[in-house]
Amino acid sequence: xxxxxxxxxxxIFIMAFALFQRSSPILGTxxxxxxxxxxxxxxxxxxxGFYPFVIGTLSVTGLAMILxxxxxxxxxxxxxxYAPGKVRGIVKPLIDLLSGIPSVVYGLWGVLLVVPLIRxxxxxxxxxxxxxxxxxxxxxxxxxxxxxxxxxxxxxxxxTVPFEVREASFALGxxxxxxxxxxxVRKALPGFLAAIILGFSRAFGETMAVLMVMGNVAKAxxxxxxxxxxxxxxxxxxxxxxxSIPLYDSALLLAALILLLVIAFFSILARVVLIRVERRSV
Amino acid sequence: xLRPHITIQKLNVFYRERHVLKDITVDIPEKxxxxxxxxxxxxxxxxxxxxxxxxxxxxxxxxSGNVLVDGINIFDNGIDVTNIRKKMGLIAQMPNPLPMxxxxxxxxxxxxxGVKDEKKVEQVVEHCLQAAGLWNEVKxxxxxxxxxxxxxxQQRLCLARALAVEPECLLCDEPTSALDPISAQYIxxxxxxLKKDYTIVFVTHVLRQARRLADYVIFxxxxxxxxxGPAETVFTRPSNPRxxxxxxxxxx
Amino acid sequence: xxxxxxIVVGSLLAVFAVVILKGAPALSLSMLxxxxxxxxxxxxxxxxxxxxxxSLYLASGATALGFLLSLPIVxxxxxxxxxxxxxxxxxxxxxxxxxxxxIVYGAFAxxxxxxxxxxxxxxxxxxxVTLFVFPIMTRAIxxxxxxxxxxxxxxxxxxxxxxLETALKVVTRQTLPGILTAVLLAFGRGIGDAASVLLxxxxxxxxxxxxxxxxxxxxxxxxxxxxxxxxxxxxRAYASGVILLVLVLxxxxxxxxxxxxxxxxxxx
Numbered sequence: 001x002x003x004x005x006x007x008x009x010x011x012i013f014i015m016a017f018a019l020f021q022r023s024s025p026i027l028g029t030x031x032x033x034x035x036x037x038x039x040x041x042x043x044x045x046x047x048x049g050f051y052p053f054v055i056g057t058l059s060v061t062g063l064a065m066i067l068x069x070x071x072x073x074x075x076x077x078x079x080x081x082y083a084p085g086k087v088r089g090i091v092k093p094l095i096d097l098l099s100g101i102p103s104v105v106y107g108l109w110g111v112l113l114v115v116p117l118i119r120x121x122x123x124x125x126x127x128x129x130x131x132x133x134x135x136x137x138x139x140x141x142x143x144x145x146x147x148x149x150x151x152x153x154x155x156x157x158x159x160t161v162p163f164e165v166r167e168a169s170f171a172l173g174x175x176x177x178x179x180x181x182x183x184x185v186r187k188a189l190p191g192f193l194a195a196i197i198l199g200f201s202r203a204f205g206e207t208m209a210v211l212m213v214m215g216n217v218a219k220a221x222x223x224x225x226x227x228x229x230x231x232x233x234x235x236x237x238x239x240x241x242x243x244s245i246p247l248y249d250s251a252l253l254l255a256a257l258i259l260l261l262v263i264a265f266f267s268i269l270a271r272v273v274l275i276r277v278e279r280r281s282v
Numbered sequence: 283x284l285r286p287h288i289t290i291q292k293l294n295v296f297y298r299e300r301h302v303l304k305d306i307t308v309d310i311p312e313k314x315x316x317x318x319x320x321x322x323x324x325x326x327x328x329x330x331x332x333x334x335x336x337x338x339x340x341x342x343x344x345x346s347g348n349v350l351v352d353g354i355n356i357f358d359n360g361i362d363v364t365n366i367r368k369k370m371g372l373i374a375q376m377p378n379p380l381p382m383x384x385x386x387x388x389x390x391x392x393x394x395x396g397v398k399d400e401k402k403v404e405q406v407v408e409h410c411l412q413a414a415g416l417w418n419e420v421k422x423x424x425x426x427x428x429x430x431x432x433x434x435x436q437q438r439l440c441l442a443r444a445l446a447v448e449p450e451c452l453l454c455d456e457p458t459s460a461l462d463p464i465s466a467q468y469i470x471x472x473x474x475x476l477k478k479d480y481t482i483v484f485v486t487h488v489l490r491q492a493r494r495l496a497d498y499v500i501f502x503x504x505x506x507x508x509x510x511g512p513a514e515t516v517f518t519r520p521s522n523p524r525x526x527x528x529x530x531x532x533x534x
Numbered sequence: 535x536x537x538x539x540x541i542v543v544g545s546l547l548a549v550f551a552v553v554i555l556k557g558a559p560a561l562s563l564s565m566l567x568x569x570x571x572x573x574x575x576x577x578x579x580x581x582x583x584x585x586x587x588x589s590l591y592l593a594s595g596a597t598a599l600g601f602l603l604s605l606p607i608v609x610x611x612x613x614x615x616x617x618x619x620x621x622x623x624x625x626x627x628x629x630x631x632x633x634x635x636x637i638v639y640g641a642f643a644x645x646x647x648x649x650x651x652x653x654x655x656x657x658x659x660x661x662x663v664t665l666f667v668f669p670i671m672t673r674a675i676x677x678x679x680x681x682x683x684x685x686x687x688x689x690x691x692x693x694x695x696x697x698l699e700t701a702l703k704v705v706t707r708q709t710l711p712g713i714l715t716a717v718l719l720a721f722g723r724g725i726g727d728a729a730s731v732l733l734x735x736x737x738x739x740x741x742x743x744x745x746x747x748x749x750x751x752x753x754x755x756x757x758x759x760x761x762x763x764x765x766x767x768x769x770r771a772y773a774s775g776v777i778l779l780v781l782v783l784x785x786x787x788x789x790x791x792x793x794x795x796x797x798x799x800x801x802x
Contacts, residue, residue: 004606009627015642074538098546102726104753108775109549144545164378172391173368187381205635207729232637256641267633
């Protein structure tokens with residue numbers, strides 16, 4: 001038992017190490033800034049500029065967060081503070097269900113609904129032309145994928161705000177909304193931020209759905225309607241040719257390493273905040 | 283002659299299936315200190331909290347009867363609850379500062395009730411902290427989080443906060459039970475000063491405290507009103523044998 | 535606020551609605567019972583039985599292996615390590631692992647496979663998915679076990695049982711509903727995840743006969759079929775999506791029902 005437990009703590013280091021080892025060749029040829037700030041991606045010519053992918057990943061994740069945060073905040077507040085028991089009893093399992101849907105299904109849905117919608121309705125409305133495979137499509141699908149985690153963590157955090165503090169606000173004659181706005185949300189803010197960070201991590205690493213709706217063009221997107229290419233999609237799409245082109249495997253595994261490090265960092269940050277929040281409320 | 287400020291008529295409170303308060307009918311005199319005494323679990327806190335309808339917040343509570351404040355029934359249908367609560371300040375047993383600075387804690391009440399002029403808010407904050415006897419200790423650090431204060435200071439903060447909304451009554455639920463003797467004494471002294479301007483109702487299970495502070499006494503036992511009257515009378519010549527037994531410490 | 539919540543619920547319904555509406559027409563018995571025959575990918579006969587069975591094998595294997603790994607860890611941190619820093623550290627590591635995307639696990643497994651010279655197969659698919667899924671399972675079981683009251687263990691010790699006996703016979707019994715939910719949750723993830731198996735399990739048209747055969751999985755079936763230019767095959771992709779969705783839905787319902795069944799022995 002002890003061995004298993006120790007193993008679980010070491011796994012992440014083993015993974016990071018392995019990825020680092022395999023990506024060291026490419027790290028040896030170019031400096032980090034060269035790798036990440038150049039935009040030309042032509043593996044056959046030995047050019048590995050990661051810039052388009054970094055921007056691609058950041059833009060779709062950023063868009064997803066912008067869409068998701070207000071919706072999740074309000075939903076979490078509603079579920080924690082206002083919803084009658086029956087409504088909570090129905091909505092919470094539905095949100096759980098949302099989190100269980102596999103990413104390929106989200107991708108499929110994106111291709112069936114979101115992409116055509118953007119191509120035929122949204123883009124013309126905004127005066128742009130696009131195939132529909134775009135950052136916007138990725139952002140919408142990704143936002144829906146992170147709803148469950150942000151809402152469930154936030155809702156729990158709101159519920160940890162002790163009754164006495166709410167009572168104090170009510171006793172002063174505040175309305176429910178005033179109490180929620182000034183007291184509950186304020187107290188729960190760090191926890192809510194942690195929830196957002198967790199959502200961000202999830203969105204950052206999402207592979208299949210993004211791959212299916214973003215178009216996968218290795219050029220940094222200049223508008224919401226442009227296609228883009230995310231880091232996870234890069235790895236997933238090209239693993240087949242990895243071994244046949246020199247340094248390609250190293251480059252792709254470097255991408256994987258970046259994903260690991262960024263997500264691990266944010267996860268630790270979020271978790272530490274949540275632990276503190278839990279401790280304070282006990 | 284004691285003028286009634288709050289008139290309670292046939293108040294019954296049920297929590298789930300428990301009949302917590304049974305047919306309470308009593309008047310609370312204006313600008314006096316009224317003590318609610320009785321053993322633990324007899325409904326004193328419930329009675330206190332029904333006076334500002336904080337009982338509304340708890341699931342499973344049913345209330346019947348009337349509570350008239352200056353002639354108006356607080357349980358009437360059209361009544362604005364937030365207004366009632368503004369009139370009745372509450373100080374809870376455990377200090378419960380809001381998650382804000384000392385200044386904001388006091389300012390919260392006036393601000394939500396519409397005071398926009400920040401100068402006025404400043405005046406109110408200072409005035410209330412003075413009335414609560416806390417001003418000198420915190421005037422240099424009003425922007426610090428309220429959670430940094432000691433428990434005794436926090437309770438005085440809660441008192442100041444309650445005063446800031448300009449209530450007519452102060453409802454205190456065992457306001458000193460969580461405090462050390464020195465802080466407790468502070469609070470008691472403040473209450474004695476404040477009764478000139480406010481009707482004060484406080485719950486206590488420490489008889490000596492009731493003797494020290496009360497002008498009027500209400501004795502509750504197992505949810506029933508056993509006896510009430512001027513403190514002098516109840517403590518020295520109680521008419522009900524159970525009151526006599528409680529006061530003499532036969533049970534507690 | 536109500537609007538936001540409706541948006542959330544609405545999108546769930548939208549996902550289900552669109553996928554099912556588009557996919558149901560292409561759904562037929564042969565889809566479920568046949569493996570791809572020659573020319574399947576060009577629009578001819580066959581079904582995705584290979585992927586259905588493949589996914590079931592894979593997910594079951596990974597869940598079982600993951601469980602064998604998870605249970606000792608959870609028991610250890612709850613019964614033996616208690617409130618120590620080691621336990622907190624382990625929980626933190628597991629939480630971090632929980633957030634790592636499956637593609638990274640896939641990449642890692644791929645490196646190992648290259649190192650040992652293995653080919654994409656059911657075995658490696660299972661290993662990868664196990665790695666991906668065991669943090670989820672472990673933390674889920676842990677959350678339930680943390681909540682079981684101490685007096686249970688007290689009662690057991692008072693009767694003279696050892697730590698191990700108490701752990702296995704009493705605590706596990708109490709947390710059974712939670713364990714079941716965690717297992718079903720992990721199984722659902724295992725069936726639905728594509729990125730982890732993309733690099734490690736391969737793809738094939740037949741049902742695997744041994745651990746070393748490559749194996750087809752449902753998510754990849756959806757993905758690959760969607761990628762063809764032939765409309766009939768694309769339709770089949772939608773149908774495969776429906777199958778996957780229905781499976782996930784069934785798992786979710788199953789976990790709720792079974793929790794209710796086992797709750798009767800639990801002490802509150």
